[in-house]
Amino acid sequence: MPSDVLHVTIDRANGPESFEVPAYDNQTVLDVVSWVQQNADPTLSYRFACRVGMCGSCAMMVNGVPRWTCRTHVSKVTDGAAIHVGPLRNLPIIKDLAVDMDPFFDKWVAAEGVHHGGLTRDDSIAVVDEGSATRVEANAGIECINCSVCYAACDTVAGNADYLGPAALQRAWTLLNDAKDEGSVAILDAVSGDGGCHNCHSMGSCTLYCPNELDPMSAIAGLKRETAKNFFWRGR
Amino acid sequence: MLGLRLYMAQRITALLMGPFVLGHIAVMIYAIQGGLSAAEILGRTQGSVLWFLFYGLFVVAVSIHGAIGLRVIAHEWGRVQGRALDVLMWGMGLAFFALGARAVWAVTFAGVVT
Numbered sequence: 342m343p344s345d346v347l348h349v350t351i352d353r354a355n356g357p358e359s360f361e362v363p364a365y366d367n368q369t370v371l372d373v374v375s376w377v378q379q380n381a382d383p384t385l386s387y388r389f390a391c392r393v394g395m396c397g398s399c400a401m402m403v404n405g406v407p408r409w410t411c412r413t414h415v416s417k418v419t420d421g422a423a424i425h426v427g428p429l430r431n432l433p434i435i436k437d438l439a440v441d442m443d444p445f446f447d448k449w450v451a452a453e454g455v456h457h458g459g460l461t462r463d464d465s466i467a468v469v470d471e472g473s474a475t476r477v478e479a480n481a482g483i484e485c486i487n488c489s490v491c492y493a494a495c496d497t498v499a500g501n502a503d504y505l506g507p508a509a510l511q512r513a514w515t516l517l518n519d520a521k522d523e524g525s526v527a528i529l530d531a532v533s534g535d536g537g538c539h540n541c542h543s544m545g546s547c548t549l550y551c552p553n554e555l556d557p558m559s560a561i562a563g564l565k566r567e568t569a570k571n572f573f574w575r576g577r
Numbered sequence: 578m579l580g581l582r583l584y585m586a587q588r589i590t591a592l593l594m595g596p597f598v599l600g601h602i603a604v605m606i607y608a609i610q611g612g613l614s615a616a617e618i619l620g621r622t623q624g625s626v627l628w629f630l631f632y633g634l635f636v637v638a639v640s641i642h643g644a645i646g647l648r649v650i651a652h653e654w655g656r657v658q659g660r661a662l663d664v665l666m667w668g669m670g671l672a673f674f675a676l677g678a679r680a681v682w683a684v685t686f687a688g689v690v691t
């Protein structure tokens with residue numbers, strides 16, 4: 342049974358709209374948004390899929406901060422009985438709480454965040470040394486769920502539309518350290534351009550807000566080191 | 578907006594400026610404690626290749642470093658883009674250089690040459 346009422350404000354096309362939602366003990370922000378859509382206004386648009394923090398599709402701004410809403414408990418983010426939900430920052434809004442993730446994924450590809458294989462089916466599988474320093478670096482960023490929370494948190498993305506952003510650059514760093522990936526030259530070139538890793542101010546909002554506790558800021562610092570080394574040794 | 582080359586230019590000039598700033602401050606403290614007058618200071622800097630190189634390189638480093646920094650601020654906070662951004666960066670860099678170079682020339686070789 343609902344013990345109380347939550348005052349929910351949702352940012353929509355025509356401005357903020359308020360709803361009263363029954364409060365439960367164990368309630369996520371996504372539960373609240375779903376309640377509104379199912380019981381108060383069926384035209385409310387939002388996005389989710391897995392509800393267990395795997396798919397990365399449910400991110401929204403919650404009280405001004407980017408969060409994965411399916412795993413964010415209301416009690417953890419609100420002091421009283423009020424909560425403010427809005428579409429993810431730094432991305433074009435499609436409708437209500439659904440944003441267009443295309444720029445985010447386009448930059449993922451622009452950063453060469455794709456597999457660069459060098460072997461054929463006749464070759465044996467590349468040996469991966471789990472204990473090597475490069476594998477440790479690669480493993481550090483591998484659990485990214487493409488939720489765009491870091492992208493929404495990044496002030497450099499907000500000020501510089503071409504900046505590739507933390508998630509894409511972190512994936513570039515992961516692949517650069519992956520023994521199975523042979524795209525190091527392409528990756529280093531891709532992250533050295535006008536929107537590349539050198540625009541990062543290392544302020545760490547990405548690392549602070551990543552729901553999977555990944556550390557894109559340090560990954561980007563790694564890219565800066567590698568590109569600088571390359572600049573001296575190879576002059577590019 | 579900030580590629581690898583500009584990034585390296587800004588970092589390398591930052592590295593150069595570290596010792597220059599320390600050297601500059603050390604000389605300032607030393608010169609004032611000894612009660613040197615402007616004429617006495619000029620007496621030591623005029624015609625000095627060493628001081629010309631020290632402050633000349635300092636000015637070059639500051640011009641490059643500052644112009645790139647302003648480029649970033651102008652883009653991220655002022656929404657300046659494209660050609661305008663390049664023009665602003667080069668303009669500020671050359672202006673800084675002109676101001677600094679004029680001063681360095683004045684205290685080193687200006688009186689000597691004329």
Ligand code: SF4
Pocket residue numbers: 494495496497498506507540541542543544545546547548557558561
């Ligand atoms: S550390 Fe870099 S990528 Fe992360 S939020 Fe700051 S500027 Fe963006």
Ligand code: SF4
Pocket residue numbers: 484485486487488489490491492507508511550551552553554555557
């Ligand atoms: S790095 Fe973290 S916040 Fe960014 S997209 Fe991946 S999981 Fe989400």
Ligand code: FES
Pocket residue numbers: 389390391392393394395396397398399400409410411412
């Ligand atoms: S719904 Fe899949 S991560 Fe939240």
